[in-house]
Amino acid sequence: MTSAGYRPEFEAALRLLARISVEMDAAGFRPPVLxxxxxxxVYTLGAVNTGDFDLACGRQDVLEQVMQRHGFVRPSGPGLATRGWVHPQLALGFECVADTLLDGMADRDMVQLVDLGADGSVAVIAPEDIIADRMGQYASGSAPEMLGQARALFALCESLDLDYMQRRIAEETAGSHGLQDLQDPA
Structure with a gap:
């Protein structure tokens, strides 16, 4: 997978994450997964935009040290309490949200790599797993908008492992949803 057509600030953030990933890998640590x-x-090629980069990384301490070397700072002061990091030249925050992919439910072998040329590559959770995650959030009732994201991903992603995705959706939704829910009824 290559980077193509992303908004400039998103691509700049991806490239910085790739350089961070290269540094972590060179030091003997598994790089973070977006x-x-x-x-x-990434998977909607910018059709759905984000305001932050959530990362899964088994060594948050190492990740944060490398991020600091790359210019990231933790915002502080009144009204700026955050668990995340910002880079002065990026319009996106970065945060380590987990040490494993979807609490260990996602198959690490399914992770995709976005090739950013000389900057390196960025590991991205499999589209099947992010679709299942969005379906789980939708099914919980806490985020009804996630059904739209799951459907957009399903429509735009090619070569999905439908058996794996059906299983993952069932796991994330306690069996209440499946592939049939990804078909847009419009």
């Missing part, structure tokens, strides 16, 4: 809205933006 999850959440950032993964959705």
């Amino acid at each position: 999850v959440g809205g950032g993964a959705v933006e």
